[in-house]
Amino acid sequence: MGRKSDARERxxxxxxxxFQQRAYASxxxxxxxxxxxxxxxxxxxFFPSKxxxxxxxxxxxxxxxxxxWSGILTxxxxxxxxxxKLFLATAEVQTTALKGTGSVTGCLFGNLALEVSAQDNPVRERLQQIFEEQIDLLEATVREGAAAGEFAGVDPRGAAKSIVAQIEGMVLFAKLFNDPGQLDALWQNSLALLGLQPAPAA
Amino acid sequence: MGRKSDARERxxxxxxxxFQQRAYASxxxxxxxxxxxxxxxxxxxFFPSKxxxxxxxxxxxxxxxxxxWSGILTxxxxxxxxxxKLFLATAEVQTTALKGTGSVTGCLFGNLALEVSAQDNPVRERLQQIFEEQIDLLEATVREGAAAGEFAGVDPRGAAKSIVAQIEGMVLFAKLFNDPGQLDALWQNSLALLGLQPAPAA
Structure with missing residues (x-):
């Protein structure tokens, strides 16, 4: 295909x-x-604006x-x-970014959330929806695990939200330290958040 | 004092x-x-560069x-x-920002960490040190709590790190949704991360 026909894609x-490598505003x-x-x-x-x-x-x-996420969680x-599997896939995305670009790029949604939330409403509202959808997917999984007796006494929405927050926090560390290994603690921490383990791993 | 004498401070x-309101790069x-x-x-x-x-x-x-943090945690x-008390103080900072500026400003360190980590080494290294110091302070607290029998079987470094990650993730939500109430879950989640509670609150 010629240059013109795939310009939008490019x-x-x-x-x-x-947007994954640098600040949106820059x-x-x-x-x-x-x-x-x-x-x-x-x-x-193709686009009225940035x-x-x-x-x-x-x-x-x-x-x-x-x-x-859907494929894994449903x-x-x-x-x-x-x-x-979700945590392994999350770590894999960051490891692949590190190999390809030399940098852990972090979470595109988290990066933009911390930068644009005060000034760019359409972007902010879309990010809010996406985080809600992530929490919805995890909530359904937690609910099914509770129904199957894998864990008990858990508030599914609260647990789902705390797991997404934990992912975002650990991805922040992975990006700051340029080290996907920071994500290794997600599994132990999530077990703790589901009441299954007394101690998170280092 | 005249304008000249306090220019550095201003x-x-x-x-x-x-830097708290907008992207560093912008x-x-x-x-x-x-x-x-x-x-x-x-x-x-006064300053060689931005x-x-x-x-x-x-x-x-x-x-x-x-x-x-030191005052509270030691x-x-x-x-x-x-x-x-640390979580209450964290929520208070965001509530004060919301009242003063109309926006939850989030965590200055987290905001900068997600923006500059790939391109601005002195800032990145300083942020790494600060997050390590935050984890150190929390680790000492967790260690003392474990020694006093408040909780057991916890890896103090891992627990401290997961609590800081949880703070950063929940502050991200607070900023994205412009709602300091997002931080209310920190307490229940941290109890879970310390093995004290089966279910995090919504």
Missing amino acids: ILEAGTAL IGVAEICTAAGVPKGSFYH QALALEVINAHWIKQGAQ SSEPALDRLR | ILEAGTAL IGVAEICTAAGVPKGSFYH QALALEVINAHWIKQGAQ SSEPALDRLR
Whole structure:
């Protein structure tokens, strides 16, 4: 395919890569166009603004990540096995980023949440929805695990939220220390949050 | 005091306010000078660069927050009471920010960690040290609580780290949803992480 026909796709790819590597506020349309190899007019043909591109990048990222989360969390395996697989997949994403770019990129949604929440309402509202969807998926898993007797006395919504918060906190450490190994504690911590283990691992 | 004599202080204050409100990358020296009411030459008289100012802002913020954490976590009260007070103080900081600025500003260290870690080594290294110091303070508290029989079978370093991660994750939610009430779950979650409670609260 020629350059013109895949310009939109290349802008999306360049935007995704840049938004994962650097602060949203520091990235301009001109830089995105240079990275994508398209003229600026082409950008505005497809996207009315940088914010419109950001929303598409976020949606595309969630379609991919949400499908992965859904695939893992709605399987017929025991809930604890699904949780364990989710954490392994999360660590794998960061390990792959480290190998490919030299940096743990962290969570695109978390990065943007801490940067844009006070000033960019459409992006902020979309991020709120995505975190709610993550918590919904985990809540259903916790509920099924409780129903199957894997753990007891757990508030499913609270446990789900605390696990997502724990993921975000540990991914922050992984990014700050450029070390996906920081995520190894997720499993022990989540067992503790489900009342299954007295002590989280180091 | 005249304007000249407190210029350094006013630059620090303006930098702190701006770095807490918006992305580090989006804030230039000119904007900081305007907010501080000082000429640009005055900035470079005191700080060689924006990064140098950021390091001073981070240090000043940690001197203040570290003193608060120390005061709470090294008291002679039971370890669980100290933890509870730390969470109340954390929520109070965000509630105060919301009242003062209309926005939950989140954690200055967490905000910067997600933004600068891949590209700004001196800032990144300082943030790593500060998170290690936070974990150290909590580890000592957990160790004392375990020695006093408040909880048992806990790995103090792992528990301390998971509590800091939980704080960062819940502060992210507080900022994203502009709602300090998100932090209410910290207490129940930390009890669970210490093996004391089967279920985290919603």
